[in-house]
Amino acid sequence: MRVNEFQPHTIKVIGFDADDTLWVNEPYYRETEEKFCSLLAEYAGAGEINRRLYEVEMNNMELYGYGTKAFMLSLIETAIQVSDGRITPAAISEIIQMGKAQIALKNSLLPGVTDVLDRLSERYRLIVATKGDLLDQERKLKNSGISGYFHHIEIMTDKREDNYRKLLGHLDINAGEFLMVGNSLRSDVIPVVNLGGYAIHIPFHITWQHETVDEGELPEGRYISVDSIHEVSALMGLGQ
Amino acid sequence: MRVNEFQPHTIKVIGFDADDTLWVNEPYYRETEEKFCSLLAEYAGAGEINRRLYEVEMNNMELYGYGTKAFMLSLIETAIQVSDGRITPAAISEIIQMGKAQIALKNSLLPGVTDVLDRLSERYRLIVATKGDLLDQERKLKNSGISGYFHHIEIMTDKREDNYRKLLGHLDINAGEFLMVGNSLRSDVIPVVNLGGYAIHIPFHITWQHETVDEGELPEGRYISVDSIHEVSALMGLGQ
Numbered sequence: 001m002r003v004n005e006f007q008p009h010t011i012k013v014i015g016f017d018a019d020d021t022l023w024v025n026e027p028y029y030r031e032t033e034e035k036f037c038s039l040l041a042e043y044a045g046a047g048e049i050n051r052r053l054y055e056v057e058m059n060n061m062e063l064y065g066y067g068t069k070a071f072m073l074s075l076i077e078t079a080i081q082v083s084d085g086r087i088t089p090a091a092i093s094e095i096i097q098m099g100k101a102q103i104a105l106k107n108s109l110l111p112g113v114t115d116v117l118d119r120l121s122e123r124y125r126l127i128v129a130t131k132g133d134l135l136d137q138e139r140k141l142k143n144s145g146i147s148g149y150f151h152h153i154e155i156m157t158d159k160r161e162d163n164y165r166k167l168l169g170h171l172d173i174n175a176g177e178f179l180m181v182g183n184s185l186r187s188d189v190i191p192v193v194n195l196g197g198y199a200i201h202i203p204f205h206i207t208w209q210h211e212t213v214d215e216g217e218l219p220e221g222r223y224i225s226v227d228s229i230h231e232v233s234a235l236m237g238l239g240q
Numbered sequence: 241m242r243v244n245e246f247q248p249h250t251i252k253v254i255g256f257d258a259d260d261t262l263w264v265n266e267p268y269y270r271e272t273e274e275k276f277c278s279l280l281a282e283y284a285g286a287g288e289i290n291r292r293l294y295e296v297e298m299n300n301m302e303l304y305g306y307g308t309k310a311f312m313l314s315l316i317e318t319a320i321q322v323s324d325g326r327i328t329p330a331a332i333s334e335i336i337q338m339g340k341a342q343i344a345l346k347n348s349l350l351p352g353v354t355d356v357l358d359r360l361s362e363r364y365r366l367i368v369a370t371k372g373d374l375l376d377q378e379r380k381l382k383n384s385g386i387s388g389y390f391h392h393i394e395i396m397t398d399k400r401e402d403n404y405r406k407l408l409g410h411l412d413i414n415a416g417e418f419l420m421v422g423n424s425l426r427s428d429v430i431p432v433v434n435l436g437g438y439a440i441h442i443p444f445h446i447t448w449q450h451e452t453v454d455e456g457e458l459p460e461g462r463y464i465s466v467d468s469i470h471e472v473s474a475l476m477g478l479g480q
Contacts, residue, residue: 063343065375069309076316077336085329089320092332096317103303134374135305135397152410155395157375170392 008198008222010176011236014120015129015154015167017182018137020204021229022128023107023144027206029071032102036075039091043083053078054209061210065157067133072099103136106143112230117149119233128153129167129180131187159187164195181232186213189223199223200232248438248462250416251476254360255369255394255407257422258377260444261469262368263347263384267446269311272342276315279331283323293318294449305397307373312339343376346383352470357389359473368393369407369420371427399427404435421472426453429463439463440472 019025033053037046044052057074064070075095079087120126126149130137134155141147154170156163168175175196182188183204190213192199201223226232233239259265273293277286284292297314304310315335319327360366366389370377374395381387394410396403408415415436422428423444430453432439441463466472473479 063340064309065373067309069304069307069313072313073309073336073339076332080329080333083329085333087329089323089325089327089329089332092316092329093320093325096313099313100303133305134395138397152406155374157378166392 008179008236011124011179011198012173012177013125013127013171013179014236015127015178015180015182016117016150017180017184017188018128018130018140018153019107019132020183020206021110021181021188021202022113022146023109023140025107025140026204026208028102028105028107029208030206032071032075032098035098036079036095039094040079040082040087043086049078049082052082056081058210066131067136068099068103069133071102072096075099103139107140109144109146110229112228114146116229116233117146119238120236121149123236123238126150127171129156129159130154131156131159159184159191161191161194164191164197168195168197179236181229183207184211186211193223197222200235201225202227202229202232248419248476251364251419251438252413252417253365253367253411253419254476255367255418255420255422256390257420257424257428258368258370258380258393259347259372260423260446261350261421261428261442262353262386263349263380265347266444266448268342268345268347269448270446272311272315272338275338276319276335279334280319280322280327283326289318289322292322296321298450306371307376308339308343309373311342312336315339343379347380349384349386350469352468354386356469356473357386359478360476361389363476363478366390367411369396369399370394371396371399399424399431401431401434404431404437408435408437419476421469423447424451426451433462437462440475441465442467442469442472 016022033050037049040049053074056078060070060074064073072095076092079092079095117126128141128150130153137153137155141153154167156167168178178192179198179200180188180192181200181202183202185201189199189201203225224235256262273290277289280289293314296318300310300314304313312335316332319332319335357366368381368390370393377393377395381393394407396407408418418432419438419440420428420432421440421442423442425441429439429441443465464475
């Protein structure tokens with residue numbers, strides 16, 4: 001779709017994904033994983049450790065959901081597995097410390113975010129619509145200094161059509177009045193467009209394996225990909 | 241306050257606490273703690289283990305918040321501490337399994353809940369207002385068979401005045417239009433009444449140490465304690 005064909009004139013509420021859309025997140029997970037692989041280097045190579053970690057995370061997804069606490073529990077489980085039960089309690093303490101440090105991090109805001117929110121908030125109701133842990137996301141939003149632009153944070157257990165349908169009910173709007181902005185085709189674009197809503201996709205340079213999607217799954221129309229959040233306000237007719 | 245003095249005629253929305261108000265929860269934590277103490281029996285007595293677990297939980301509260309994953313991470317940390325680093329990875333695996341089993345549990349609904357919700361839902365918008373983990377609480381609500389009575393679940397990072405103020409903003413109502421029903425004076429009653437709302441307190445036979453409160457902290461008026469959720473519909477003038 002060309003930019004001039006994207007004309008969502010009916011929008012009332014704009015939902016922003018948080019992690020890697022408003023602020024840096026995935027790179028912090030990658031850093032923790034690198035430290036984790038160093039800690040377990042005597043038991044296996046980084047490739048195998050990451051593969052087994054991903055398996056454990058996927059097996060735990062239904063019970064744990066998303067977020068850093070789920071990640072920490074999966075790291076501990078993976079460490080015990082990969083080491084065949086030889087990991088020391090001291091190393092497990094270190095994993096817990098790594099996780100706590102990641103939770104306590106102040107996530108860097110991505111460039112252009114404040115400016116775009118400033119323009120959009122004049123005309124639209126803005127919300128944060130994110131997976132993960134409410135406490136974590138509220139902390140990140142508070143630390144970011146941009147919480148004043150948002151009506152509230154909507155925490156979703158997952159970002160599938162059902163969850164967006166609930167969100168629209170909760171917001172008391174039709175799908176055609178909703179625009180979602182985010183870095184994940186799978187979570188922020190496809191389900192929203194399938195429901196009849198609009199979406200702007202802003203790819204981030206690192207994507208968690210779980211969020212990747214085949215091109216074939218992409219829906220036709222009503223969404224557009226841009227390189228940076230800078231372009232969102234122009235797309236919505238509010239200048240650059 | 242006498243029952244006939246409790247006349248909240250202005251209520252539009254009724255918030256229900258979930259754990260130990262709609263369904264059994266705290267006893268499952270106590271069961272896991274008992275198993276945890278048995279697992280660590282060679283290192284310390286149950287009294288000391290529980291005391292140190294509570295310390296670890298309180299130290300982690302700001303970073304982890306509430307919910308079973310936070311509980312699991314604190315159990316692991318406590319096990320390493322109490323055993324002076326002698327705990328085996330196999331025992332840590334067992335703690336993880338205990339936590340997963342607790343997450344997967346189907347929480348028993350408390351008696352009278354369905355009947356009361358059935359009556360109240362005819363006249364009021366009902367929501368679940370709870371701390372803890374969204375995924376956990378959605379799973380419990382889904383398993384409970386009563387999700388149809390609620391407009392949505394409101395997950396709160398904590399239940400203090402600030403959080404309730406946000407909730408009221410989110411619901412677009414004044415404090416005097418809100419009634420909270422729950423088992424915790426500290427979390428469900430005091431902050432709501434302080435804001436100018438109403439509350440019905442239904443004590444549960446087990447209360448987590450963190451939720452206990454001194455009688456001196458109790459506010460005057462606009463809340464009432466009843467023995468069972470059965471009494472709530474009569475209090476709201478909807479028969480018993």
